[in-house]
Amino acid sequence: MKASTEKIFTHPLGIMGAAAGATLLWGSAFPYVKLSYKELGIGKDDVFEQLLFAGYRFTLAALLILAFMKLLGRSIAYQRGSLPRVARIGLFQTLLQYVFFYYGMSASTGVQGSIIAGTTSFFQILLAHFMYAGDRITLRRTTGLIVGFSGVVFVGLGKGEASFQFGVAEVALLAAMFFGGLGNVLSKKESEHLDILYMTSFQMLIGGVALVAIGAAGAGIAPFSFSAEAAWMLLYLAALSAVGFALWNTVMKYNKVGSISMYLFLIPVFGVILSALLLDEALHVYVWAALALVAAGIVIVNRQPAKAETA
Template sequence: MKLSTEKIFTHPLGIMGAAAGATLLWGSAFPYLKLSYKELGIGKADVFEQLLFAGYRFTLAALLILLFMKLLGKSIGYVPGSLPRVARIGLFQTFLQYVLFYYGMSASTGVQGSIIAGTTSFFQILLAHFMYKGDQITLRRTIGLIVGFAGVVLVGLSKGDSSFQFGLAEIALLAAMFFGGLGNVLSKKESEHLDILYMTSYQMLIGGVALVAIGAVGAGIAPFSFSAKAVWMLLYLAALSAVGFALWNTVMKYNKVGSISMYLFLIPVFGVILSALLLDEQLHAYVWAALALVAAGIVIVNRQPTTPVTSGVTAAERK
């Protein structure tokens, strides 16, 4: 089974399907979060309510993964010695990322948030450059990142606002993307020692419970009046987190961070397109140009070297 999984997630189509699938799910979170906030009456200044809702989402996502593991016949019991590993990932990938993200988004524009979200790719590649000897930044990869980031900028311009002001909220968003990228790189490292589903579920559970605790301090443990629509949207957000992180952590396990990180540029692109469909926001020519640039960036970054590579993970990376 392990060999079969590795073959799937190191095949070009498997990589593209998993990475694009995860980013599509994460991109859909933008409109569904807005719809959820509207349904539950959560305003921009309701920081504790936002954190509490995020905690509900990730705690439920963790429970969904644990249920899936149980259905597969996998053990969901605690693996001795794994707490420091999953707690470290949960601290960065879930807790710190989303504390800063929701604070930043509460005081920033959607244009700035979308553009800054694309910087996770840069942080992942920079961190991998220092943490993995076989994942160095090359000229080709740099060009691909520049092309892809140009697409992210065009996505922002499609909103009609080309002025970018950096304040505390924008700094918080950048910090959130840094912690998200760090969590992704750490999850790749720890996946050499832990089962992907186990690692993903427990890091989400730790981060989600911590978010609930912080949110409950200012908003109470159950301030919301859930309608059937709100329940459905919460379930969807939890499911997309569970599936998205499981896919992403798996494809990260078997491949170099630098070659996969480019796909994170698709998150704001998917977010804008799905927002147009679900929230009736207008699409402009900038969006289609952005899609072309992002696609070109993906091709450039993932273009294989002339020397055949037998595995997506080098021996140097495993040290």
């Protein structure tokens, strides 16, 4: 089973399908978080409500993965000695990333948040450069990153903004992307010792419960009045987190961080396109140019290197 899984997630089509699938799901989170805030009446100053809603999402996501593991007949019992490992991932990949993400999204636009999400690639590749001896930054990867990030810039131009003004919300989003990149790199390291679904579910459970505790301390445990639509959006956000992180952590386990990180440039593109569809925002020709640049960047980063290159 392990050999077949590795074969799927190291095949070019398997890598592309898993990475693109995860980034599509994550890109859809931007409009759905904004829609959820609107439906539940969560404003930019309602910090505890934001964290509580995030806690609901990731606790539910963890429970969905655990239920899936039970359906597969796999053990969900605590594995002795794994707490420090999953807690460390949960601290960065769930708790700190989404403390900053949910605040940033409450005070920024969906498009701006989507664009800033592209910086996760830089953080992830830079961190891998220092944490993995065999995953160094090369000229080829640098070129691919520049081309891909040009696509992120074009997404911004699609809103008629050639430059961005960074306030507290945007700095918070940038911090979220750093912690997310760090969490991704740590999850690769720990996946050498832990099952992917076990690791993903328990790190989300720890981070989700911590978010609930912080949010409930200021807003109470159940301040929301959930309509059917709000409940459906919460379930969708939880499901996309469960599936997205499971796919991403699996493809990260079997491949070099530097090669996979390029796919994160798809998040802002998907985020903007889905925001246009779900939030009635206008699409421009710049978005299609962005897609072409991102695709070109992926090809450059994942092109087989010359024998002289040691990446």
